[in-house]
Amino acid sequence: MKILGISGLDQSLPFRRRQWPGLDEREYRIAQGQDSAAALVLDGQCAYAAAEERFSRRKHSGEFPAGAINFCLKEAGLSIDDIDEIAHGFDYSPYKSIFRLDPISACQYKIVYSREALVGAVQRHFPQFPSERITQVNHHLAHAASAYYTSGWNECLVIVLDGMGEVDSVSVYLARDGHLERIHRIPATDSIGILYSLITLHLGFDFNADEYKIMGLAPYGDPARFRSFFNQVVTFGDNGSIRIPILRMQSDGNENTYHATRELLAGSLIKERQPDEEITDEHRDVAAALQEVLENTLLYVCGYFGSCTGMRKLALAGGVALNCTANGKLLQSGHFDEIYIQPAAGDDGVALGAALHRSAMAGSIVNKRQKVPFLGPSYQDGNIASALRHHANQIEVVPFSTFEETCLEAARFIQEGKVIAWYRGRMEFGPRALGHRSILADPSRPEMRDRINAMVKMREAFRPFAPAVAIEEVHHWFDVPPGAELPYMITIVDVREPYRAELPAITHVNGSARVQTVSATDNGDFHTLLEAVGRATGRRMVLNTSFNVKGQPIVNTPNEAIETYLRTGIDYLFIENTLIRRKCSDAVLAPKS
Numbered sequence: 001m002k003i004l005g006i007s008g009l010d011q012s013l014p015f016r017r018r019q020w021p022g023l024d025e026r027e028y029r030i031a032q033g034q035d036s037a038a039a040l041v042l043d044g045q046c047a048y049a050a051a052e053e054r055f056s057r058r059k060h061s062g063e064f065p066a067g068a069i070n071f072c073l074k075e076a077g078l079s080i081d082d083i084d085e086i087a088h089g090f091d092y093s094p095y096k097s098i099f100r101l102d103p104i105s106a107c108q109y110k111i112v113y114s115r116e117a118l119v120g121a122v123q124r125h126f127p128q129f130p131s132e133r134i135t136q137v138n139h140h141l142a143h144a145a146s147a148y149y150t151s152g153w154n155e156c157l158v159i160v161l162d163g164m165g166e167v168d169s170v171s172v173y174l175a176r177d178g179h180l181e182r183i184h185r186i187p188a189t190d191s192i193g194i195l196y197s198l199i200t201l202h203l204g205f206d207f208n209a210d211e212y213k214i215m216g217l218a219p220y221g222d223p224a225r226f227r228s229f230f231n232q233v234v235t236f237g238d239n240g241s242i243r244i245p246i247l248r249m250q251s252d253g254n255e256n257t258y259h260a261t262r263e264l265l266a267g268s269l270i271k272e273r274q275p276d277e278e279i280t281d282e283h284r285d286v287a288a289a290l291q292e293v294l295e296n297t298l299l300y301v302c303g304y305f306g307s308c309t310g311m312r313k314l315a316l317a318g319g320v321a322l323n324c325t326a327n328g329k330l331l332q333s334g335h336f337d338e339i340y341i342q343p344a345a346g347d348d349g350v351a352l353g354a355a356l357h358r359s360a361m362a363g364s365i366v367n368k369r370q371k372v373p374f375l376g377p378s379y380q381d382g383n384i385a386s387a388l389r390h391h392a393n394q395i396e397v398v399p400f401s402t403f404e405e406t407c408l409e410a411a412r413f414i415q416e417g418k419v420i421a422w423y424r425g426r427m428e429f430g431p432r433a434l435g436h437r438s439i440l441a442d443p444s445r446p447e448m449r450d451r452i453n454a455m456v457k458m459r460e461a462f463r464p465f466a467p468a469v470a471i472e473e474v475h476h477w478f479d480v481p482p483g484a485e486l487p488y489m490i491t492i493v494d495v496r497e498p499y500r501a502e503l504p505a506i507t508h509v510n511g512s513a514r515v516q517t518v519s520a521t522d523n524g525d526f527h528t529l530l531e532a533v534g535r536a537t538g539r540r541m542v543l544n545t546s547f548n549v550k551g552q553p554i555v556n557t558p559n560e561a562i563e564t565y566l567r568t569g570i571d572y573l574f575i576e577n578t579l580i581r582r583k584c585s586d587a588v589l590a591p592k593s
Contacts, residue, residue: 002078002084006037006038007142007347008036008052008062008347012034013029015111035053035060035347036061039072041352041356044365049376051065064124064125069125081128085134085358087135090113092113093136105254140160143162143353148180150367155177158317159173160172168185189244192234194247200213215323216460216464217284217463223285230289230290242301316341327341341488346430393583394566395562395566397579400577406579410532411536415537419571423555425525434489437556443543445505457550464508465505467543469515473540478515479494
């Protein structure tokens, strides 16, 4: 079977803007349906997947994923007529009667959430596609399917944690023999994800976008200062549930900006910070206490259901599963023998999950562990040559005849303290650059973190960078067992104390790092580069961050790679086996072999 999964709610933000003009721009993001994507599942396995933002160049776009769909079809050599089914990772139809209680909600349901809206969006772009082959999948079920059917496990516990699906914030499933059975749910009115996002907004960042910044800010603060507030706000039940009563305080009607909740935060926590205001110790301490309560919630919910089911394997998905610090605490807790976190755990991942669920329902599923998710576009020599010609007056180009030569040169630059952009192969699916669309540098140089934050990424100075390390060495530098597999850069672990001073560019203020392990089997080209770096520096490790600047999606095309390189402080760009430098550069290139 050929099933195309999609995510996103095309009219979600446009409806809010039309219905409630004059809201603060950041309040429009308090909405469902962002991070749209498409994933093509062929005979029970994902062949291609990508987020729409990489094509539209609008970060966190919820627009109908026409660009991502067309990529999937083109790469597979298919037309839309060849697709057996389009599966969408939302299904609001069971809640239609609730929306009918209010005229504005009824209008929102019709325009944003209904099956008719979905069919209309599909047929605007693909008018010949039959409506009877368009299906809807419950949002949390799609998340769960994305985790279970890529885990490689026949039996496990699956927990979905996010802001909200249609009406839920947490869903717990027992997975065995190819089936998912939901055994518990926590409603969105008690959502730890929404609370985290609201306080992200309260601290001057963007709801549904900047939560990872709070995670990076938290280690600079002291959670004790606001611990009592959060312990009162979030309470644990005796059945694996949580309650967050302040999320039920609504006073703003249908626009749902959580006005009453935010007023309580301003009165009982701290004054709301505006985006252009200085970050103070008060803000750091709130971030620390918020991160602590999220970690405690994750440990409680997962630990409770692990204990009562006896399951020792856990698969996670949902936006909260992108909180790398909490994932690290869960890994260290001993609640489970093995933990798998679906690498595209956010809402882009429900495109994958919706297609996998429908494939499983049809009896066509292959449950294999998700390798490093290089499921996006790659570009041929003609595309690269065209981009090089387009920028010929700004760049100098040095082609290498072999990949080994390319790696030797890149390793030499890294050893010399240069910052390089590394672009090759198929683009990653999910939020992390895992060695195909990356910015790389030497993690041992103390100035590197500030330099990349200020001159390259153009982002907040407090945010840490991640190390990518050959899997053979991970236990030497980091507090993990030999051979620990952390290939998705989605879990934070401790840097071993003797090496924290040696690795200042990737060691966070609390001695931790968001590690990516790189193996020759699953990420061969990147592993080869790390081998060359190891010969040059004595450690098979680099600082690895995504190839983009603040507010920009990760680069997709060769032309975007060159444009981004030219407007940053990156020293060199490698596209496949071609080295690119600015014509004004004073750097000396090594002669070609």
